[in-house]
Structure formats: structure tokens, C-alpha cells
Amino acid sequence: MQSGPGSLILESGAEAATSSFLDDGKNTIASQLVSRLREAIISGQLEAGSKINLDRAKQSFNVSLSPLREALARLISDGLVEFEDNRGYRVSPVSLSNLEEITSLREEFETYALRESMRVGDVEWEGNVMRALHRLNRTERDAAKPETLEQWEAVHREFHLTLISGCRKPLLLSFCKTMLNLNDRYRRTFLTRTSGDRNVSVEHSEIAQGTVARDMEYACDRLREHIHRTGTNLRRHLAEKGIA
Amino acid sequence: MQSGPGSLILESGAEAATSSFLDDGKNTIASQLVSRLREAIISGQLEAGSKINLDRAKQSFNVSLSPLREALARLISDGLVEFEDNRGYRVSPVSLSNLEEITSLREEFETYALRESMRVGDVEWEGNVMRALHRLNRTERDAAKPETLEQWEAVHREFHLTLISGCRKPLLLSFCKTMLNLNDRYRRTFLTRTSGDRNVSVEHSEIAQGTVARDMEYACDRLREHIHRTGTNLRRHLAEKGIA
DNA sequence: TTTTGAAAAATCATCGATTATTTGTCAAGC
DNA sequence: GCTTGACAAATAATCGATGATTTTTCAAAA
Known part of the structure; x- marks a missing residue:
């Protein structure tokens, strides 16, 4: 059973309804994380410009480091996340x-x-x-x-x-x-x-x-x-x- | 001292010459890998459409799994690499x-x-x-x-x-x-x-x-x-x- | 008061090992 | 001969621990 925030249920419902352009319910943790993180950023739950602390994110999403890093790396494609060596990931700022x-x-x-x-x-x-x-x-x-x-x-x-x-x-x-x-x-x-x-x-x-x-x-x-x-x-x- | 293929020396030389648009010589293994993999794909060393076996790639680039996966994930942005859950990464095909x-x-x-x-x-x-x-x-x-x-x-x-x-x-x-x-x-x-x-x-x-x-x-x-x-x-x- | 610098804490990066999934193989049944 | 399904091998995904770097703290000196 999913132990994350309640909004997740709403999320998957919305995905099912609009099928074609959103990711299917993929199975690996990393891929699920990509969707969850993307939604968290677009919805504003993760504040624009803020640093993404890996330890805290790890806890709040109940995942391990490897899939988290991989998911964030993939989100760079979407322009929603930025990265700098040894400085980590941050939510792309708005301006x-x-x-x-x-x-x-x-x-x-x-x-x-x-x-x-x-x-x-x-x-x-x-x-x-x-x-x-x-x-x-x-x-x-x-x-x-x-x-x-x-x-x-x-x-x-x-x-x-x-x-x-x-x-x-x-x-x-x-x-x-x-x-x-x-x-x-x-x-x-x-x-x-x-x-x-x-x-x-x-x-x-x-x-x-x-x-x-x-x-x-x-x-x-x-x-x-x-x-x-x-x-x-x-x-x-x-x-x-x-x-x- | 770098133990990789000799072409690396040429690469870094080219980067130094054309400074402004290529990545600087960043220090983390993952970031170096992004450059090396990108060059390997663009130059055709890694064949278009071919599957990227993580174990073999790990060996031929002398790196561990984590930075390799992270580098590949980032390369998706460039359109040079594709990914599928549980099927791994592959070089984007040409057509x-x-x-x-x-x-x-x-x-x-x-x-x-x-x-x-x-x-x-x-x-x-x-x-x-x-x-x-x-x-x-x-x-x-x-x-x-x-x-x-x-x-x-x-x-x-x-x-x-x-x-x-x-x-x-x-x-x-x-x-x-x-x-x-x-x-x-x-x-x-x-x-x-x-x-x-x-x-x-x-x-x-x-x-x-x-x-x-x-x-x-x-x-x-x-x-x-x-x-x-x-x-x-x-x-x-x-x-x-x-x-x- | 401000600046400097070293130690401590926080955080990021990497590794090796373990677990889960997919792919290939081959024999039994149709 | 062709399909099916269980087993084995290959491969991908994840984890927890360790190593490296950056940031913070705070006391001493200017």
C-alpha cells in the first residue's frame, strides 16, 4: 500500500483519464518517481528555485538514493530540474x-x-x-x-x-x-x-x-x-x- | 592518470580550443561520462540503435554502475539515448x-x-x-x-x-x-x-x-x-x- | 567590527553486493 | 512440426555503506 501523500490517488486517476500523453503506470521506482516529481514541481508543491536535498527527498518519497538520483537526472530533459556538479539538483527557477x-x-x-x-x-x-x-x-x-x-x-x-x-x-x-x-x-x-x-x-x-x-x-x-x-x-x- | 582510450586526449584538446559551448572539464565521474558517451555516440563509436549493455559499458569506460546510469539518464535530454523500463538504455536509432x-x-x-x-x-x-x-x-x-x-x-x-x-x-x-x-x-x-x-x-x-x-x-x-x-x-x- | 582559516557538519558522489525482471533454452504436450 | 511452460542465465534495478566535496561554524587575529 502506498504510504505517500493522498494526492497520489487523485494523480493516478487523472492519468488514467487522459491516457495517451502521460506515462503509463510503469513499474520501476525510478520511473514512478519521474512522474511524481514532475507533478510535484508543476503543481508547485516543490518550490521553484529551491534546492532539492537528497536526504530529505529520499525520506519524503520513501525511496532510496539510486532511483531518486536517476529520476532527477531524467527530469533535466523536461527543463524542470537543473543540476550542478557537487552542488546537487534544484527546481528550475521561474522568472x-x-x-x-x-x-x-x-x-x-x-x-x-x-x-x-x-x-x-x-x-x-x-x-x-x-x-x-x-x-x-x-x-x-x-x-x-x-x-x-x-x-x-x-x-x-x-x-x-x-x-x-x-x-x-x-x-x-x-x-x-x-x-x-x-x-x-x-x-x-x-x-x-x-x-x-x-x-x-x-x-x-x-x-x-x-x-x-x-x-x-x-x-x-x-x-x-x-x-x-x-x-x-x-x-x-x-x-x-x-x-x- | 586516465587509463581510457587515447582519443580522450584529442577530445579535451578540442574542448579547450572551442571553449564556450562545450562542458568545462567537470570533476565528477558522471559528468565526465556524459561528455565521453556523447562523443562516442556522435562519432559513431557506439552504433546507432544498439543496446547499451551496462556491464560491458561499465568495463570499457572503467567506471561503476551508478555514475554510468546517471550519465545515460542525462543523455536522454540530448536525444542521443533512449530508455525503457527494465529493458535498459540504447543508442537512439538513425533513420x-x-x-x-x-x-x-x-x-x-x-x-x-x-x-x-x-x-x-x-x-x-x-x-x-x-x-x-x-x-x-x-x-x-x-x-x-x-x-x-x-x-x-x-x-x-x-x-x-x-x-x-x-x-x-x-x-x-x-x-x-x-x-x-x-x-x-x-x-x-x-x-x-x-x-x-x-x-x-x-x-x-x-x-x-x-x-x-x-x-x-x-x-x-x-x-x-x-x-x-x-x-x-x-x-x-x-x-x-x-x-x- | 570585520576578516581569516581550520575544524565540524552537512551533503553529494561512488561503490560493491543483493534483489527483481527479462530473455534465452529446452523438453513436454498438442 | 509448432506451441507452451518451466527452468536457467543474463541483465537491469535497488539498496546500504563508504568516500569526497562543499558549506557552515566559530574562534583568533587584524
Whole structure:
């Protein structure tokens, strides 16, 4: 029986629901740790910029040193963890410039991947896009209920990844995934309440409609705006909290 | 005293010469291994697609298991190594589609990064570009002397990275570095002789001249062509060796 | 008061041994 | 002959202990 924090149950539930893009329930301790640590960082449980003390982490995750080190080493790929010789691991810090770069790169990468998807994507991909949109629209997002926020994050991520999943460029997809991870950390940490001046549902629908209609200009423009608005929003919240 | 293969001496020499973009001579075994393994993979010593037997690797690199596993885990970031639970690590395979994706992404990422560099790069960056160009032009590339090929690869890599180093987007730079690594493996493995139909020196000079003149259209067009030609070239060599 | 430096504590890195999983082999059954 | 399943060998994963490095502490000197 798992002796870790209760949120784990919620975690695995969310994973089961959104299957395709998250790691399957792998069996080695190291791989489980990768998922758990990633979630802990993206959700803000592990504070940005903080040092990861191996002894303490070992205890709080109930694991031995070897799998912990290996998991952290793998997380460097995701840009969520940094490492320095003899200084150990630390959670990647957040900053205004980092957020701005992530936003810029999402705009470039995701619109490129979307264009490619529209160029070569098949009918199955189109169907996946519509399904992901439907799920997203049916998922409630109530700031009063934290579990709906987590659910929404999962299906939202799934929607954006599905949009570009038709592009047949695995490396590009992995970069986009990485950027999305980093971006989601900002949202989950700084954007607890929904901003009222946007109808995000409409934005998503427009992107999806343009996509299945293979209207490259329209779909990419809507996607770029969507990403840009999210970035502007987040930047304001960072500024409010005095983060440079 | 190092008991490994003699090529290590050459390696550290190359690193000293091209300083800025390669890892410094770090001290932990794991970090040294990252460099040694990366070089072994890019140079083709470790065959693409082959399984990495931990026991054998342990012996041939004269290290223990822990730093070896950690180094391999970190190399996943570079796209040079793949991993599967309980199945271990393997050298990332090569394929035509992989090469094509790398070429496409280099075209997109590097021209974007170059444009950004021209937009915000300072005078020091300009100077670095001209210096890198000069070094590249002064470095001989003789298929008969393998050591000149390695030297050339190093300064060539340095040139391309310097070009885009002014962009102030660290994440983008790390993606470009990754793509360049993957690309260099193809060249070092499949392109042992120089193809006669190109004057690569002129191509580099045109890119650099356009860059310091801040002529975005010209510089980016030349860079894109340059990357594209290299891709076409490599694709032909892959086809000759019957790689799908 | 500030700086310096050596000892102590904390932390990271590595190792060898043990445990768990996968892969290969081969004989029994269909 | 082909499949199936148990056994054995190979390999990966994990652990606890030991060695190396960095950081902190604190007293002595400037």
C-alpha cells in the first residue's frame, strides 16, 4: 500500500483519464518517481528555485538514493530540474524572462506543428481533435474546487497536444510537450482564479474548427493569439507577486 | 592518470580550443561520462540503435554502475539515448525520417534564433560571429586526416552556435544544440568525404556577412539553404547505405 | 567590527553486493 | 512440426555503506 501523500490517488486517476500523453503506470521506482516529481514541481508543491536535498527527498518519497538520483537526472530533459556538479539538483527557477521565452517558443513551435499537422494529419487525428475539444468543453473549471482545476489542466494539456499530434515529427512534439509542462507550472502556480475578460472556451473551439477545416492561416492565428493572451495574463500575475 | 582510450586526449584538446559551448572539464565521474558517451555516440563509436549493455559499458569506460546510469539518464535530454523500463538504455536509432525531421527543425529553429539574434544581439556577439567564421575558414578539412575532420566538426559546430548565440533565449539555444548534436552524428557517420558540388566556405561567409549586416531576409535565407543542402546531401548518403 | 582559516557538519558522489525482471533454452504436450 | 511452460542465465534495478566535496561554524587575529 502506498504510504505517500493522498494526492497520489487523485494523480493516478487523472492519468488514467487522459491516457495517451502521460506515462503509463510503469513499474520501476525510478520511473514512478519521474512522474511524481514532475507533478510535484508543476503543481508547485516543490518550490521553484529551491534546492532539492537528497536526504530529505529520499525520506519524503520513501525511496532510496539510486532511483531518486536517476529520476532527477531524467527530469533535466523536461527543463524542470537543473543540476550542478557537487552542488546537487534544484527546481528550475521561474522568472519573467523565462515565462516570456516559453510563450514565444510556444507560439513558434505550436503554430509550426499545427500547420504541419493540418498538412499531413489523417482523419483519425481530426477525430481526436474534436474529441479532445469536446472533453475540454465538458470539463468544469471551478476555482472553489481544486480537484476540478487539476482535471481541467489535464484535459487542457491533452487538447493542445492533440491539436499538434498529427504532425509526424516526434522531436518537435517532445519539445512542445516540454514547453507545455513549463507553461503549466506557471499557470498552476500563479493563475489560481480564472480571468474574466476571456472566453477561453470560444478560443479553443475556434482553433479546433479552423484546424479540422484545414484553414492554416485562421487556425494558426487563433492559436497564436490564444497562447499570447495566456502569456500576457500570466505575466500580469507574476508582476503582481513581484517576480522579476 | 586516465587509463581510457587515447582519443580522450584529442577530445579535451578540442574542448579547450572551442571553449564556450562545450562542458568545462567537470570533476565528477558522471559528468565526465556524459561528455565521453556523447562523443562516442556522435562519432559513431557506439552504433546507432544498439543496446547499451551496462556491464560491458561499465568495463570499457572503467567506471561503476551508478555514475554510468546517471550519465545515460542525462543523455536522454540530448536525444542521443533512449530508455525503457527494465529493458535498459540504447543508442537512439538513425533513420531517413529522423534525419528529415532534424533538418526541418534546424531550418525552423535556427532561422528563428538567427532572426532574434539579429534583432537583439549586441556588438560583442557580432564580433564572436566574425571570429567563429575566421576560425572555421582557417580550419582545414582533409578527408585523409581524421583528426582534421574532428577539428573541423568542432569549429563548425561552434560557428553555427555562435551565429544564434545572441538571441537571449536559453531554451531555444538548448534545443538548437540538441538538433545540432543529432545532425552532427549523421554527418560524422555518413559523410566522411566532402561533397565537391558545394563551396561550403562561401555559404558560411555569406551567412555571417548577412548576419552582421543585420539583413534578416538574406541571412536567414542563406542559413536555411545551407541547412537544407546539408540535409539533402546526407539523405543521399543514407540512401546509398540502404538506410530507410 | 570585520576578516581569516581550520575544524565540524552537512551533503553529494561512488561503490560493491543483493534483489527483481527479462530473455534465452529446452523438453513436454498438442 | 509448432506451441507452451518451466527452468536457467543474463541483465537491469535497488539498496546500504563508504568516500569526497562543499558549506557552515566559530574562534583568533587584524
